[in-house]
Amino acid sequence: MKFTLVILIFLIIHSELPTVTLSLESLPNVTNFLCDLFNVTIDTMDDVVKTFSFQSNVNAANISVIQYKENGENVTVSLSDNDSTSLIELKSGKIVFMIHGWRAAGNVSWIVDMAKAFQNIGVTNTLAVDWSPIAQENYIAAAADTKDVGRLFGNWLLNLTDTNNLKNIHLVGHSLGAHVSGFTGKILNETGASIGRISGLDPAGPLFEFPIEQSESNRLSPTDAKLVDTYHTNKGFLGFRTPCAQQDFYVNNGGPIQPGCGNINVITAITCSHEYSHIFFTKTIGSDNYLGKKCKYLLDTWLTCNNNGAIIVGENINDTEHGQFYVKADENADPLAI
DSSP, X not given: OTTHHHHHHHHHHHOOOOSSOOOGGGSOOHHHHHHHHHTOOHHHHHHHHHTOOOOOOOOGGGOEEEEEOTTSXXXXXETTSTTGGGGOOOOSSOEEEEEOOTTOOTTSHHHHHHHHHHHHTTOOEEEEEEOHHHHTSOHHHHHHHHHHHXXXXXXXXXXXXXXXXXXXXXXXXXXXXXXXXXXHHXXXXXXXXXXXXXXXXXXXXXXXXXXXXXXXGGSOOTTSSSEEEEEESSBTTTBOOSOOSSEEEEEGGGOSSOTTSSSSOHHHHHHHHHHHHHHHHHHHTTOSOOEEEEEXXXXXXXXXXXXXXXXXXXXXXXXXXOEEEXXXXXXXXXXXXX
């Protein structure tokens, strides 16, 4: 899988090796890795990186919304259908949209599990954005389409509900889905109203932070919703390394390898750690036991921490404190004392 090349590149560049057996001497040259990833020659690789751009030709027919109902009678509508919003039945209260990442879909297990977890605490408006026909493309193409997916979904939301109700919407996006969430928020900000909350679950780093450092207008950023919180679990590899929200929670120091993920091969270990973010967030739903301690964070180093207590993190977040927070959890993503 070509995308795994980015992982190995980060292993070399950042020298943050997980607790698995890996010989750096056995790895090919970093440039060769990038050439293979982008399917170009050494002579043209720099041009490909410099000319990466977000696309604006996504077909709305390739995006659908799945409404997960408590009775199991789920409803799927396409954004291209003129009457699609009329088929979605929303009750009063919070509205959650879960947005998958690369090579995933709106019916993957973590989304189904998260929808059930929300329903168990009384949130009945649980939906998923399925952009899988686009997300199945190569990583570069999928990343380039995230902005347009967010635009199309944001405009669809405006047809689904009025701007006064946007404050009740919570977008939960994993990996590339976190950036789709951010682009959705930017579109809605243009109306003068904002989404209530965006939770980024290990927002994708490649092409958003490395090897291209995108501006806040081209990625998830702190102003995309009234509250933006992120959960870093595979920093510097598949996930974002630096803060990109109002509240950035570095679970187990943000990884890069999470508990329970290190006793396997390096590629699987990193993928496991990237997926740990949505397992962690799902477990926080309905729980006040997950705590984060606010710290000063600079270049992967925790400088000083606030010892005056901790705040609740996850679904039941305490949003009064902004900044970077250290969180601890075990191999099952259950909370540990900090």
